[in-house]
Amino acid sequence: MPDTPHCDILAIAAHRDDVEQTCGGTLLKMAERGHRTAILDLTRGEMGTRGSIEDRAREAGEAARILKVSWRRALDIPDGRVENTLGNRIKVASVIRELHPRMLILPYWQARHPDHATASVLCYEAAFLAGLAKLGHTDATADVPPEELSALCSLPPHRPYKIVYASLYADVRPSFVVDISEQFETRFAALMAYQSQYQDQSAGSGLFPRQVEIRERLAAMAAFYGLLAGVQYAEPFVQKEVGLVEDLLAIPVQSV
Numbered sequence: 001m002p003d004t005p006h007c008d009i010l011a012i013a014a015h016r017d018d019v020e021q022t023c024g025g026t027l028l029k030m031a032e033r034g035h036r037t038a039i040l041d042l043t044r045g046e047m048g049t050r051g052s053i054e055d056r057a058r059e060a061g062e063a064a065r066i067l068k069v070s071w072r073r074a075l076d077i078p079d080g081r082v083e084n085t086l087g088n089r090i091k092v093a094s095v096i097r098e099l100h101p102r103m104l105i106l107p108y109w110q111a112r113h114p115d116h117a118t119a120s121v122l123c124y125e126a127a128f129l130a131g132l133a134k135l136g137h138t139d140a141t142a143d144v145p146p147e148e149l150s151a152l153c154s155l156p157p158h159r160p161y162k163i164v165y166a167s168l169y170a171d172v173r174p175s176f177v178v179d180i181s182e183q184f185e186t187r188f189a190a191l192m193a194y195q196s197q198y199q200d201q202s203a204g205s206g207l208f209p210r211q212v213e214i215r216e217r218l219a220a221m222a223a224f225y226g227l228l229a230g231v232q233y234a235e236p237f238v239q240k241e242v243g244l245v246e247d248l249l250a251i252p253v254q255s256v
Contacts, residue, residue: 007038007070010101010160012092012123014082014115016041016060016074017194022166023105024067025180025187025222026235031068032183038071039064040095042088042119043079051196063193066186071099082115084122087144090152092126097155103162108170108238124163131159165238168221174236175243177225181232184222188215229253 009030011019019027019039027037045056057074064072075091082088096104104127109120129135135153167174180187191214192198198211209217222233230253245251 006036006100008035008101009103009105010038010040010096010099011105011166012040012042012119013107014042014113014119015079016043016045016056017063017191017197018107018116019105019166020063020067020187020191020194021218022107022168023235023237024063024190025183025233026105026178026237027069028067028183028186028190029178029180031070036070037068038099038101039069039073040092041072041074042077042082042092042122043115044074044076045079047079051194055196056194059194059196063190066190066193080115082118082122084118084125087148088122089126089129090144090148092123093130094148094152094155096127096130096160097152097158100158101160103164104160105237106163106165108165108167108172110170112169120165127160127163131157133157163239165240167236167238168225170238172238174225174228175239177229177231177234177236179226179229179231179234180222181226181234184219184233188218191218 009027011023011027013019013022018041027039031037041060044053045051046053051059060072060074073095075095077083077088077091104123106123107116107120109117111117111120135157164175192211198214219233222235225236226232226234228234
């Protein structure tokens, strides 16, 4: 996978395979439209019931290839212990400055898994931090490893223009959905690249549904959100801002 210095859309999630579940189809669609996409995983998956760090790294690379992602990296934040600390915000802010994304896709801020909810707030605050021009060595940053702070300060400030939240597993009405009807099967293939997680096996069988059931669940959720917009399959997103319309006659989705 080429190590590109910039991207248009950066999706950030707590764990390898989170992005594939919540917005993989959207990333693929954007890549097919010529946009450069990237994925940042905050952890390496060392606490997972199935598989190893090495398994997850190899599978994440294959999933990124399937989704036509231009860049992917995992940070070293402890799995199961994602915390909103200044040190972690600086790690994420450094990636934002490095890749210069116009848009961030983050996890929805309410979630069953604490890592997901914390990742949402952590990454939002990191995006703000990445845009501060005068960030440097002060009393506030005294506990941050000097090499990490220097890496951040060596890059020009950058703040993404837009932040949206992948809300597939949240019980909220989406602000909008993205039609992934043509991308659904490839999105499923990207998730199934994580064989250590989703291949039928005895380990964790009480926690993980069988592979055929996973597809049924994904199809049902994508079909539900597709129904809201009159398409076959869709992925839902929330934005905090009010939308702006220039042309009333260009608003998509039929009302009656």
